Amino acid sequence: MASKGGLEHSTEEAVGKPRQSPYVGGVEVHDAYAQGKRTIVSVDNVVREYRAGGESVFALRGVSVKIYAGEYLSIMGPSGSGKSTLFNMIGGLDTPTSGTVSVQGVTLSSLSRVEQARLRNRCIGYIFQSYNLVPVMTARQNVALPMLLGGMDVEEANVKAGELLKAVELGHRLDHRPEELSGGQQQRVAIARSFANDPVIILADEPTGNLDTKTGEAIIDRLSHLSRERGVTIISATHDHKMLAVSDRVVTIRDGLVDKIELRDQLNIQLGSIGDAGGVH
């Protein structure tokens, strides 16, 4: 529990707290916050076990989180904590060894591969640290791709892609390929793409990780602006304190368990000190 891994909020660490069920504690603490909110993602006692050379390694040891509609949630934790694994579970990119993940009231494990792909297409938008644009397509085609995969008409998809790109101020770069765009521009294309099918959830995996501070800030502003404008739930894995600052809640993962769940007002107190310590990365 010592402070390592760069970003720690160790001051508030409850040493005596039982580590087995931190989630229960979290909910109890934030009852007032949860009041009247619709649950959009429900992670229930999820365990993820990796088998490596006959030995089993637990990336997640029983994590339970509820994520509410419209909130901006950050998942943080040192590398190897299981943060990415949880993130992938929520996005339906990985399947839990035991436990369930539900999105919009649908349990992911009850879906076939095809249905899971459709769910990803309709309900979830992804933003990656390394942008992951399809290199052979122009910005507009990249943004239109999820819509085409969702069965939208080509014309309609192109028009909407253009609008989305204008919304991220890339109206003048519609027909450029990723290689012709800067990192920040590529990430803005990725943001536009993540909004393509009007998803309920945007999953952003370290979206500012590959960007300089200033561009990163612009990306965060753009993302939080869009999320509030469109009422989308944003779940991001991040180390970036700028991203934490705009989060409604921050979930900290440590050793495959939820370490703590904090509300923004609790967090704000500490942000000053984090900021002074200089950013991360």
Place this chain on the structure above:
Amino acid sequence: MSQDKAQTPPPSQASEKARVLEGDTLLHELRQGWAGLPNKTLFSLAMGGLRVRMMRSTVTMLSIVLAIAFLTYTGLSGSTSSSLVRAAEALANKAMGSSSSGATLSERTQRVAQADLLGKLDTQALKDEARLAGLAQISKDLNDQPIAQRTLARFRDDAAEREKDFNTAMNSSSIMSAERNHARSQYETAARQLAAAQKKYDELLTRIHMGKWVRSGELPADTTEAQMESSVRQHLQKLYGEMVLNISTPARLGDAELKLLDRPLTLGAQAGLEEDVTVLRDVVRRIEAQRDSENLLNMLRRSGVNIEKTLQGNPMDIWLIVMALMTCAVGIANAMLMSVTERFREIGTMKCLGAQDSLVVKLFLLESAFLGVVGAAGGIVIGVVVSLLASVLQYGTYGLTYFPVIDAIPTIIWSVLGGIILSVAGAVYPAYAASRMKPVDALRVDE
């Protein structure tokens, strides 16, 4: 059953939000599915991929081109040699035709050779005949004439000197008879050489005179038109007669003579010897067939073709083709595997965006099928051109005459099919493996 988002702003997006589904309604829609990616988009995505990754596509295609060219070449060279063997066999069979009844071959040749072949020809027809027989081609002789003249003069001087030596030796009493004999034999040799050179020169001159006359009617100073005509007539009669007589000893007949043999036979037929000429023509055809067959077999042996086995379907050829096919398969599979593995991240991204497994498979198969078609087409062109060239280089005109055009069609069809099937088959496993990957694993792969 759709439900507006329980979120505040902004009303402008309300209609879009209507699509936000929950629980069973969402499940129902997911189960139902919706229209997939339009084929046109799929196609342009695959083609765009090929265009943007031009370098890799080109290398992959090149490997397919080379593999198919190799396959086509192997197939065609096999059928070329079997076609040639079959041709040699057919020619040999033709050469073994039944011998004629009645008069013997030598009687018939005698009759044709001694017939008055040129009697019915007037001056102009004689000139035409002479031109056909090649009498007008005297440019080489004209070139040789001054050299021959100098050679002749040298021999004449030489002979005169030897004669003088011999006379001196005969008239001198002090010389031993052995030396006299030596001088005599020297003189005789020189005289013989002179006579031979003179004869050769005279023949040359005759050829030139006849040639000039045939060409332009030009006559030497001391000769009349009638004299010239009769000497050309004699010359042709003698030439044709010898050629016809040589039929019974076919080894002496060269290509040009065999071709020219048609003239005396035609003239013979006109002179009323149809029956003999028919038999002789048949013999000539058989001689030609025999010679072609022998030439072909020699060429095939020199090229290391096993003639007996080729006729029965050479297992070596089949083995070669199987090897070529396997080389192709491995090469193409390797290229496709590279192409798929270097795009795991892209595949992961596409899957995150909602691409179905089948779409990923389709995309790669489309791409590889296109590479297969274009590569196979290129490979066939190269393969056919190379085997034609090789065939001509190895077997000369026979290679062109007996090029297995009919046999080539199945080879070409098999090569095209092989190219497509191999490139698709090479892509199937990598594409399938890529499509079955969990998105998270596909994304984890470093670029």
